Amino acid sequence: MSIENNLAKKKRRSQKIAFGLFTATSYAIVALLFVILAFIVTKGIGVISWEFISAMPKNGMTEGGIFPAIVGTLCLVLASMVFAFPIGVLAAIYMNEYVKDGWPKKIIKQMTNNLAGVPSIVFGLFGMSLFVNKLEFGDSILAGGLTLGLLVLPVIIRTTEESLKAVDDTFRQASFGLGASKWETTSKIVFPIAFPNIVTGLILSVGRVSGETAPILFTVAAYFLPKLPTSIFDQAMALPYHLYVIATSGTDIEKSRAMAYGTALILIIIVLISNLLANALRKYYGKKVKMN
């Protein structure tokens, strides 16, 4: 009897230790996230001022602002989305609404997965070889935007597909039953219902694009360019590249540290906002669609 009791006790104790460990680890990971965020926020908050986000960099990027980098990143986000969003959404519609299960679908799925697994620096190489050199766009917003667009294409396709899948089949059947064609059903019934979730995916990919550095190193990014781009064939500064440069190879690394913290904070803010916005949208519309 006592042996059994001992065994049970042992069992309980090992469970307690293990569970305690797992719980602690999980909270440690979250704590790590907060440590990273808090570190950048506390160091960067003092740097951020109206001048910092609205002025040109000065004195070898040790003073002044990061306005051209912000504008450059916005241009890149816009250029990549104009290109990737329609293609990604149309591709996802085809995959989810049109094509039947079979080897073509399998191949497209596999290729999309493969593209998602390609390292970002390889996109940079590819963009440089095709857009900058072969098509002679030069280092430009166009070349960088296209490269980034290809990079997020799989992300957009995946999130759009998920959103379309979440639309109840009864909507489609009802629409077909009323004599609507496939495209009418897709464009007037399925797409509007899935739209909020699709936008969520779009916002998340904006966050992704604005933080990518490797693909723009050789396709668009300028080291120091205190003027704004005037056309899509111009070079531009960009936030992530700016952070990389002033953190590792600026004219005076110690002096530009403060600028680096500020830039990192702006980047983090962009990512946080896009994540929060996406989550809020998902929650808000998640409820609304269910009510229908």
Next chain:
Amino acid sequence: MGTHSACLPDVILLKIKNTLLKTNFKQIKEKVIESILMLSSAATSITVVLIVFFLFIEGAGVFTKKPIDKGFLLAVNESNPVGKLEPSQIKDIFDQKIINWSELGGKDEPIVLFRTGDITDYYTEEELGENFVNFPDKINELIAKTPGIIAFFSDKYVNKEFKGKEVDINKISVYKFLSGEEWFPTAEPVAQMGVKPLIYGTLWVSLGAILLALPIALAAAIYLSEIAKKRTRNLLKPLIELLAGIPSVVYGFFGLVVIVPLIQSVFNLPVGETALAGSVVLAIMALPTIITISEDAMRNTPRAMKEASLALGASHWQTIYKVVIPYSASGITAGAILGIGRAIGETMAVLMVTGNAAVIPHSFLAPIRTIPATIAAELGEAPNGGLHYEALFALGCILFIITFGINMLVELVTNRNSHKKH
């Protein structure tokens, strides 16, 4: 019947015609839209094919060219029997590690090095003439009279009476490229392109990252899927996923200002930029990937299995490690492999914290250099279409092949899992 229809009023006929046209038009529209959709869905496949095409076309160039700068040549005395050299041999010659031609299968003759700048050791400025007009003659003369010479100079100095013998330099073979232990892509007179240190560096950092991340990620996945209440889980999961959203350059910056100095002071090192720093940063970045995938796998464990185990008197913890973990093993493996894939391809963070020394790693506390970091650091300085540029594309090919293989492996592992379920 035919006569009857002919009697129909024209208005009705027109209406029928219009409806027919309309449906026809509608059908055409549907077809056009479908083909546009189909084309869009081909975009990713086309991109993958284009990436492969451009990467391999540019990368292949490194194996078809001689690894010497365009417009330069290496020449020896006419009587020298050595006519062909490996790039690594030439480097050893100019580093004075090989000092006699007999080591290269030639005559017993000490090697005399000659670079363009050395000309003033042999001739005075008057002899060379104004603007070095006599330079070609003098080089010719020097090579002709020095049996042990090996000269590296621009081919614009080669004139008609040139009596030296140009040395044939072996092209870099794929095998030499992969197994070479020295990466000096801009070395004079010939570039050394051995990617072994870079491949080793990449693998060290990535495997180190997974060793650090896997136990932590597994613990968190078990907690989230089995122990945490639904509300806690809904709170923690988005936060952990937020880790995946932080840009890699921010991780690199954080690593540079926090982790690197920390490692330097803890291990009392001269520099903190080490393989370990890279592994730590990559481990943090790989956490969300591994956690999400393993947690999904664990949550897929059939309820009946867990309940059967609990009913037999097993504790919750015993059920987890005897039932849940074995059941979700392939999902966990997929997560780990995918994590390695991410780590191998990661560029900016690694570039910023690993110190970038292209040597075969011997310790986690020494600087190393990875393939992606090499591409990012050097492509900006490599002239377009040159050998160095092509070598970096060849590195891109290696990276692409590795990550492609990893993707296939993940596919295989997860497919096996789904077969098991059926």
